[in-house]
Amino acid sequence: MARILVRLLLLAAAAAAAAGDGCVNPGCQALGSYLIERNQNLTYIASLFGVADYRTLADYNPRYPNLDFIPAGESVNVSFPCGCHTFPSSSATYLSGFFPHPVVPGDSYGGIARNYNNLTSDAWLARTNFYPENNIPGTNAVVNVTVNCTCGDRSISPDYGFFLSVPLSGQTLDAVAVNYSFSSPEQMGLLRKYNPGMDTATSGVVFIPVKGERF
Numbered sequence: 001m002a003r004i005l006v007r008l009l010l011l012a013a014a015a016a017a018a019a020g021d022g023c024v025n026p027g028c029q030a031l032g033s034y035l036i037e038r039n040q041n042l043t044y045i046a047s048l049f050g051v052a053d054y055r056t057l058a059d060y061n062p063r064y065p066n067l068d069f070i071p072a073g074e075s076v077n078v079s080f081p082c083g084c085h086t087f088p089s090s091s092a093t094y095l096s097g098f099f100p101h102p103v104v105p106g107d108s109y110g111g112i113a114r115n116y117n118n119l120t121s122d123a124w125l126a127r128t129n130f131y132p133e134n135n136i137p138g139t140n141a142v143v144n145v146t147v148n149c150t151c152g153d154r155s156i157s158p159d160y161g162f163f164l165s166v167p168l169s170g171q172t173l174d175a176v177a178v179n180y181s182f183s184s185p186e187q188m189g190l191l192r193k194y195n196p197g198m199d200t201a202t203s204g205v206v207f208i209p210v211k212g213e214r215f
């Protein structure tokens with residue numbers, strides 16, 4: 001009986017993987033690293049990620065004693081739910097932060113993506129929203145801002161279930177890793193497993209494991 005159950009679970013996992021996705025896991029809480037630019041305050045940044053009160057982000061930003069005084073050019077950690085979503089063009093699924101953006105006249109995927117400081121891209125918004133790139137309604141419409149995230153993978157390591165999404169913004173995974181104290185060959189090997197295909201990339205989002213959490 002137990003064996004059959006295990007078989008069924010494995011089949012279900014295989015089917016989910018075959019759908020081409022990261023949705024073997026139903027969801028989790030994730031973090032994103034957001035580079036603060038000039039004239040951006042935390043109230044605004046928190047609102048981008050559906051966080052009602054930016055002060056609740058203090059727990060994720062131990063390096064900043066006071067969230068009201070973060071110099072531009074530094075990054076702030078934002079927390080958001082990482083959930084399973086379906087592409088508009090197929091039944092394949094993907095894990096993502098999901099932030100509804102009410103469209104205002106003149107909006108484009110590129111313009112909306114720009115607010116997210118490389119945590120998403122116009123190409124990714126075009127893939128995850130059903131409006132054609134050149135035909136987003138001017139009013140009464142909502143674009144879903146999607147930010148890549150992960151909940152980990154037990155087959156890589158059961159020790160990590162909580163991840164920080166970091167935009168490469170012109171840097172490599174290796175360069176970013178150093179900032180999060182990943183350096184030994186073992187640690188780098190682990191990091192590469194969580195970021196397949198990103199060895200030489202300099203754009204897109206990578207995942208840094210931040211702490212153990214059972215899932």
Ligand SMILES: *[C@@H]1O[C@H](CO)[C@@H](O)[C@H](O)[C@H]1NC(C)=O
Pocket residue numbers: 039040041043044
């Ligand atoms: C924060 O930024 C938003 C949008 O840029 C602005 O409307 C708001 O007045 C700013 N709040 C403070 C306290 O500076």
Ligand SMILES: *[C@@H]1O[C@H](CO)[C@@H](O)[C@H](O)[C@H]1NC(C)=O
Pocket residue numbers: 060061062063064075076077164180210
């Ligand atoms: C953001 O989270 C990462 C991973 O836990 C941590 O290394 C970094 O110090 C945090 N940033 C701040 C500003 O505390």
Ligand SMILES: *[C@@H]1O[C@H](CO)[C@@H](O)[C@H](O)[C@H]1NC(C)=O
Pocket residue numbers: 088128129130131142143144
């Ligand atoms: C946004 O997401 C909702 C909920 O999944 C979906 O119903 C809607 O079609 C999506 N909008 C676009 C523009 O893709």
Ligand SMILES: *[C@@H]1O[C@H](CO)[C@@H](O)[C@H](O)[C@H]1NC(C)=O
Pocket residue numbers: 035037117118168169170202203
């Ligand atoms: C976004 O990435 C590009 C390089 O890919 C970089 O030039 C730019 O400064 C980044 N923007 C932010 C806000 O990090």
Ligand SMILES: *[C@@H]1O[C@H](CO)[C@@H](O)[C@H](O)[C@H]1NC(C)=O
Pocket residue numbers: 074075171175176179
């Ligand atoms: C590492 O962190 C420093 C200080 O926050 C920042 O200036 C630098 O751009 C970061 N490097 C990478 C590769 O993220």
Ligand SMILES: *[C@@H]1O[C@H](CO)[C@@H](O)[C@H](O)[C@H]1NC(C)=O
Pocket residue numbers: 118119120121124148203204205
């Ligand atoms: C999000 O992940 C998908 C699948 O790995 C990738 O094709 C896409 O480029 C990523 N988007 C961003 C903005 O990193």
